[in-house]
Amino acid sequence: MLRLSKLTDYATVILSFMAKDNERICAAMEISTVTGIALPTVSKILKALVNAHVLVSTRGTKGGYALATTPENITVATIIIALEGPIAVTECSISQQGCEQAAGCNISGHWNVINRAIYNALESVTLADMIKPQETLIPVASLYRIENHNVSQ
Amino acid sequence: MLRLSKLTDYATVILSFMAKDNERICAAMEISTVTGIALPTVSKILKALVNAHVLVSTRGTKGGYALATTPENITVATIIIALEGPIAVTECSISQQGCEQAAGCNISGHWNVINRAIYNALESVTLADMIKPQETLIPVASLYRIENHNVSQ
DNA sequence: TTTAAATAGGACTAAAATGGTCCTCAATTG
DNA sequence: CAATTGAGGACCATTTTAGTCCTATTTAAA
Numbered sequence: 001m002l003r004l005s006k007l008t009d010y011a012t013v014i015l016s017f018m019a020k021d022n023e024r025i026c027a028a029m030e031i032s033t034v035t036g037i038a039l040p041t042v043s044k045i046l047k048a049l050v051n052a053h054v055l056v057s058t059r060g061t062k063g064g065y066a067l068a069t070t071p072e073n074i075t076v077a078t079i080i081i082a083l084e085g086p087i088a089v090t091e092c093s094i095s096q097q098g099c100e101q102a103a104g105c106n107i108s109g110h111w112n113v114i115n116r117a118i119y120n121a122l123e124s125v126t127l128a129d130m131i132k133p134q135e136t137l138i139p140v141a142s143l144y145r146i147e148n149h150n151v152s153q
Numbered sequence: 154m155l156r157l158s159k160l161t162d163y164a165t166v167i168l169s170f171m172a173k174d175n176e177r178i179c180a181a182m183e184i185s186t187v188t189g190i191a192l193p194t195v196s197k198i199l200k201a202l203v204n205a206h207v208l209v210s211t212r213g214t215k216g217g218y219a220l221a222t223t224p225e226n227i228t229v230a231t232i233i234i235a236l237e238g239p240i241a242v243t244e245c246s247i248s249q250q251g252c253e254q255a256a257g258c259n260i261s262g263h264w265n266v267i268n269r270a271i272y273n274a275l276e277s278v279t280l281a282d283m284i285k286p287q288e289t290l291i292p293v294a295s296l297y298r299i300e301n302h303n304v305s306q
Numbered sequence: 307t308t309t310a311a312a313t314a315g316g317a318c319t320a321a322a323a324t325g326g327t328c329c330t331c332a333a334t335t336g
Numbered sequence: 337c338a339a340t341t342g343a344g345g346a347c348c349a350t351t352t353t354a355g356t357c358c359t360a361t362t363t364a365a366a
Contacts (some may be wrong), residue, residue, distance in 0.1 A: 027311085027312065027313090028312080028313075029311095029312085043313080043314095046313085047313080047314070047315080050313090050314090057312095057313060057314085058312085058313080059311095059312060059313045059314080060310095060311070060312055060313080061310065061311045061312060062311080062312080063311075063312045063313060064312075064313085065313085
């Protein structure tokens, strides 16, 4: 189903909450209470987001987490990569050593096209978009097809 | 990583082989030999593709599988849906009952935009594209961004 | 200077999804 | 009627994922 993991889903919920009042420092405990996600799980997610430079953290009493930049500059692609690693639909698109399938696998180039398309779609939606009321987004819902898009002249 | 399953990956390999000489009826055994994928696994995939009307089958001696339509009419989206079910990046985009997260989940509408973008990207590549030599595809690799695409007038 | 509150990092366990195999039945051809 | 091939589904083993917990480390405040 091309599903992303629950942790990534949680991450968007957490970040959406933090983006509503950005600049503010939130403790993991507070986020857990507000979102209803268990504290250890929240911690795990926040740590991953710090490693990916989506959040910055301060330790000690009064410490916590805050957005590293404005919600406009945080894309869905960045969030997904932080939690799940590089966006690639097939195994062979990541490890460059190609697949061991003897005969008919010269299709990896085509997967790369698809990967790029998906990546760009995910890169095009930011955290700021996510916290807008839904109505504003609906007109954008009619969408893209590669064959209609005359990119190569 | 937004990965699709191995079975789906195998399916594209199998279909690429079948598309090279379409119209021809291939037995599961033959496909297994050619692709190097174990027979029971090949069978499982072929059955799923028949259920999704991507392939048609004939039983009995001299039976086997053939494409249900031309490679131009079989999209990557169709193949993925056949093996993995509907394309949806989050759980809540499938089950319409919404998530139980108490507070801040009014972002499902935004996921739908992303789902549509991904779906359309996958719908835009056909089996016929997949069996073309890679070179022809590379110019298309510069890609799409929602914000540049003035769809709603 | 001590204490409490907070994150960092990683190990570990349990649960769920996936991959892969196998068995029995049904259909078709020679 | 026998051989070949697909249909359908049950099943197990493995891998992945989710979730928890423990032990530092850092910082602010008492």
